[in-house]
Amino acid sequence: MRVDKDEIRARNDIVEVIGASVALRRRGRNYVGLCPFHNEKTPSFNVDPVTQTFRCFGCDASGDVFTFVERYQNMSFVEAAEYLARRAGVEFARGGQGQRAGERDRLYEINAIALAYYRAQLARNAFARDYVARRGLSEEALEKFQIGYAPDAWDGLVGYLTVRKSDLQAARQAGLLQVSSSGDLFDMFRHRLMFPILDEQERVVGFGGRCFGDEQPKYLNTGETPIFQKSRLLYGLPFARRRIGVEGKALLMEGYMDVIAAHQAGFTTAVATLGTALTEDHARRLARLFSSNPTVVLVYDADSAGVRATLRSSEILEKEGIGVRIVRLPEGDDPDSLLRRGESATFQRLIDAAVGRVEYQLDRIVAEADQSTEDGRATMLRRILAVLATVPSRSERDVYIEKVWQYHTMRASGAGVAKEQMHRDAEALAALNRERARRPVAVAPGAPAQARPRPATRLTATQRAERLLVRGLASAEWSVWVTRCANEDDFLDPSARRLFELVRDTPEAALSGPEALLEAVDAQGDAGFSEAVRALLQEFDSIAANEPLSDEALAGCVERLRQAKIRHLTAEMARCLQGPVVTEADREQVRAYHRTLEKLKGFPQAPSGKA
Numbered sequence: 001m002r003v004d005k006d007e008i009r010a011r012n013d014i015v016e017v018i019g020a021s022v023a024l025r026r027r028g029r030n031y032v033g034l035c036p037f038h039n040e041k042t043p044s045f046n047v048d049p050v051t052q053t054f055r056c057f058g059c060d061a062s063g064d065v066f067t068f069v070e071r072y073q074n075m076s077f078v079e080a081a082e083y084l085a086r087r088a089g090v091e092f093a094r095g096g097q098g099q100r101a102g103e104r105d106r107l108y109e110i111n112a113i114a115l116a117y118y119r120a121q122l123a124r125n126a127f128a129r130d131y132v133a134r135r136g137l138s139e140e141a142l143e144k145f146q147i148g149y150a151p152d153a154w155d156g157l158v159g160y161l162t163v164r165k166s167d168l169q170a171a172r173q174a175g176l177l178q179v180s181s182s183g184d185l186f187d188m189f190r191h192r193l194m195f196p197i198l199d200e201q202e203r204v205v206g207f208g209g210r211c212f213g214d215e216q217p218k219y220l221n222t223g224e225t226p227i228f229q230k231s232r233l234l235y236g237l238p239f240a241r242r243r244i245g246v247e248g249k250a251l252l253m254e255g256y257m258d259v260i261a262a263h264q265a266g267f268t269t270a271v272a273t274l275g276t277a278l279t280e281d282h283a284r285r286l287a288r289l290f291s292s293n294p295t296v297v298l299v300y301d302a303d304s305a306g307v308r309a310t311l312r313s314s315e316i317l318e319k320e321g322i323g324v325r326i327v328r329l330p331e332g333d334d335p336d337s338l339l340r341r342g343e344s345a346t347f348q349r350l351i352d353a354a355v356g357r358v359e360y361q362l363d364r365i366v367a368e369a370d371q372s373t374e375d376g377r378a379t380m381l382r383r384i385l386a387v388l389a390t391v392p393s394r395s396e397r398d399v400y401i402e403k404v405w406q407y408h409t410m411r412a413s414g415a416g417v418a419k420e421q422m423h424r425d426a427e428a429l430a431a432l433n434r435e436r437a438r439r440p441v442a443v444a445p446g447a448p449a450q451a452r453p454r455p456a457t458r459l460t461a462t463q464r465a466e467r468l469l470v471r472g473l474a475s476a477e478w479s480v481w482v483t484r485c486a487n488e489d490d491f492l493d494p495s496a497r498r499l500f501e502l503v504r505d506t507p508e509a510a511l512s513g514p515e516a517l518l519e520a521v522d523a524q525g526d527a528g529f530s531e532a533v534r535a536l537l538q539e540f541d542s543i544a545a546n547e548p549l550s551d552e553a554l555a556g557c558v559e560r561l562r563q564a565k566i567r568h569l570t571a572e573m574a575r576c577l578q579g580p581v582v583t584e585a586d587r588e589q590v591r592a593y594h595r596t597l598e599k600l601k602g603f604p605q606a607p608s609g610k611a
């Protein structure tokens with residue numbers, strides 16, 4: 001291999017290369033920023049423009065421009081050299097393997113070809129053009145976000161790539177094509193508005209396809225590929241990165257349309273996750289964009305799923321040292337709907353009025369509480385204390401207690417006494433939580449022998465799928481995802497169904513870890529349910545090592561359970577109609593089964609021509 005390392009180095013200024021991903025500030029003869037290789041709040045990452053090297057005084061990472069790209073992009077030396085060569089327009093000669101490009105490059109290339117195809121299709125499809133016009137997408141936005149259209153055909157992209165003699169296997173690997181049971185390739189995206197997803201180098205790494213009607217899923221995303229990992233990518237980041245650095249603030253939204261509407265209206269720090277929950281990786285990527293005092297403003301829907309996602313994301317962002325502000329959108333509105341009505345000023349006011357996480361939680365607790373009964377008031381106080389226990393500083397807690405002290409049972413003894421008692425209660429609860437976090441997950445005391453975990457191998461595939469979903473449900477990281485993607489009817493096991501409903505209705509339980517979840521389960525006062533959940537949680541300890549949770553795996557489980565349910569209902573329907581006498585009750589039962597079946601079969605739905 002002939003790589004002219006010196007030439008590549010000479011043509012790639014290290015400050016420019018690193019500056020594209022890390023916000024750098026001049027300090028003396030060097031540049032400093034937050035280290036991308038470890039978590040920190042004050043910059044200890046130095047870039048020296050004279051020696052063309054970097055060094056972090058926090059984690060000791062150091063090297064030249066090649067080392068940086070290798071580590072930051074997760075590339076081999078050859079890939080990094082190729083990347084830098086392309087960046088600087090240097091001829092890159094590879095020996096041995098002829099001109100065959102690396103695997104990742106084949107994927108980038110085929111995605112770029114597919115993008116050109118989808119964009120050309122949008123230009124010539126009147127229905128799709130009309131749709132984007134009705135959605136208020138400007139020409140500039142279509143251009144900037146490179147929006148396209150996948151036609152209503154099984155062989156549109158296949159045909160295009162075949163004629164061009166493009167690499168069909170790469171297209172399959174990139175998730176653009178699928179293979180039918182008879183071995184034929186067909187288009188993954190059909191009759192959908194196509195949103196290309198770009199990485200930080202603005203290369204197309206995947207797509208999100210939005211349907212036009214009520215089909216499910218509403219958004220179909222590229223599956224995981226070597227270049228497309230949903231847990232790391234943020235929609236709109238390449239267009240928002242610079243402004244985020246300048247303003248020291250990012251707007252985090254839920255949907256692609258929200259981001260586009262925001263940028264169109266001048267809110268150019270907007271980004272979104274790709275239909276998944278925010279991960280620590282996302283948070284770290286965001287943190288890197290700020291030089292100091294990072295703030296992320298969460299703009300999620302006001303529905304219950306949005307509230308859960310808000311709390312979950314706040315927690316992850318705060319862990320990475322990012323300040324969180326929460327926008328309270330009017331019920332039923334999202335940034336897209338609001339901005340489409342031209343209410344930019346309202347949106348700006350909502351951003352200015354964003355509140356911190358604790359205030360947001362306390363307001364919700366009070367608003368949701370049933371203050372007319374003693375039980376309702378007691379529950380409210382318990383929830384208030386649980387939130388206050390997460391505030392470590394007394395002075396900060398003071399501010400919040402000022403707003404909620406009157407809900408304490410000691411209020412009759414006067415404000416001073418009630419406030420002081422609230423402090424003590426919150427501190428006691430915080431101490432208890434710390435103590436619990438130190439202890440390993442408790443095995444149910446005196447659990448009967450038959451509650452021992454059954455080996456996972458003896459379960460049917462459907463039972464295994466259900467177990468995996470329950471595991472997701474019980475984990476802080478995946479619980480929100482599961483409650484969003486599944487519904488209670490998906491579960492066959494009554495305890496699993498009940499646990500699902502519990503986590504859906506009181507998401508804090510699962511978000512605070514297994515101990516808190518068990519506590520919430522115990523609070524239901526049903527020994528059988530408690531025991532069943534303990535048995536499930538114990539079982540997970542034994543299988544956790546070999547079956548990692550991912551959104552792909554969990555989505556597969558939901559689908560498997562739905563199929564099992566459809567089979568079960570079909571059999572039940574047949575049974576109802578098979579008896580010697582079919583009563584009116586039987587017929588009513590069959591009609592009920594039928595309605596459930598129709599609902600279940602709607603997911604996932606085959607593409608249809610209607611909009």
Ligand SMILES: [Zn+2]
Binds near residue numbers: 038060
């Ligand atoms: Zn470091």
